[in-house]
Amino acid sequence: MTGxxxxxxxxxxxxxxxxxxWYQDEHLNERVGIEGFRIGRRYEALDASRQFLTTYxxxxxxxxxxxxxxxxxxxxxxxxxxxxxxxxxxxxxxVCERHVIEGAIRGSIMxxxxxxxxxxxxxxxxxxxxxxxNLGVAHSEIWLSATSDxxxxxxxSALRGRDDTISGCLALEFLRQEPAQQCAYQMRRDLPGADVxxxxxxxxxxxxxxx
Numbered sequence: 001m002t003g004x005x006x007x008x009x010x011x012x013x014x015x016x017x018x019x020x021x022w023y024q025d026e027h028l029n030e031r032v033g034i035e036g037f038r039i040g041r042r043y044e045a046l047d048a049s050r051q052f053l054t055t056y057x058x059x060x061x062x063x064x065x066x067x068x069x070x071x072x073x074x075x076x077x078x079x080x081x082x083x084x085x086x087x088x089x090x091x092x093x094x095v096c097e098r099h100v101i102e103g104a105i106r107g108s109i110m111x112x113x114x115x116x117x118x119x120x121x122x123x124x125x126x127x128x129x130x131x132x133x134n135l136g137v138a139h140s141e142i143w144l145s146a147t148s149d150x151x152x153x154x155x156x157s158a159l160r161g162r163d164d165t166i167s168g169c170l171a172l173e174f175l176r177q178e179p180a181q182q183c184a185y186q187m188r189r190d191l192p193g194a195d196v197x198x199x200x201x202x203x204x205x206x207x208x209x210x211x
Contacts, residue, residue: 002038003061004098004143006169007091008050008114008197015087022083023054024203031056032205034072036063041204043110046177047184048197050090053112057098061146064095073154084159092164093157096143101128103139107173108201109180113187115194120144120168127191128170135183139173 011019023042032040036059043053058064076084092114113124124142131137145167157163170187174180180198187196 001060002098003058003064003146004096005056005058005064005093006096006112006114006143006166007054007093008048008052008112009054009091010051010089012087012089015083019083019087022079022087026077026079027083028203028205029210030072030077032207033210034063034066034069036060036066036069037207039204039206042202043199044202046109046198046200047181048112048199049195050092050197053110053197053199061095061097070154073156076156076159080156081159084156088160091160092166094143094145094165095147096166096169097146099142099144101140101142103137103173105138107138107175109174109177110199110201111172111174111180111183111187112197112199113170113172113191113194114166114197115169115191116165116167117193118167120166123191124168124170127187128172130190131172131183131186136174136176136179137172137183138175141171143169143171 028040031037038057038059040056045051063069113127121144128140147165172183184196184198
């Protein structure tokens with residue numbers, strides 16, 4: 001079973017350039033370079049409560065408790081330290097098991113339906129089944145939390161403060177924005193307790209493309 005690290009966050013006003021340069025010049029490459037990481041993707045909000053979404057697909061959730069990854073979290077770089085202290089805000093971060101529902105084609109517009117409620121899996125699967133077939137979902141998957149409640153904060157996370165977490169998330173990818181917005185409208189109506197966001201893909205980095 002593959003895993004995914006799902007991170008939603010905002011960027012402090014006035015720190016946007018520093019934040020972007022850090023992600024593009026250092027952080028994304030550093031993370032994807034860790035053993036077991038397969039691909040990193042960055043998204044920007046079109047209609048969401050948080051500005052950004054970053055996902056890292058990994059070979060399994062154990063990658064995110066590995067010695068190499070924990071060492072990175074325990075020893076953040078100077079640039080990471082600066083961004084975590086003043087830039088990276090309002091974070092939600094959860095290690096998840098990744099369950100692909102259907103669709104081999106990946107879209108550039110994503111709708112995330114994130115729930116903090118216990119037992120979210122059944123609710124999210126039922127929500128996916130209610131979507132009209134003509135809505136144009138290119139790819140769909142469910143992320144289920146594998147984060148332990150007693151996990152200790154890392155040195156990196158301590159810099160930015162306590163993160164929110166989710167129980168599960170329905171992730172739906174579309175080729176175009178209009179059907180994604182229609183989907184988000186339906187999800188907000190049907191699941192008023194969920195945090196529903198629409199994001200566009202900014203960039204992706206595959207392990208094999210690292211220089």
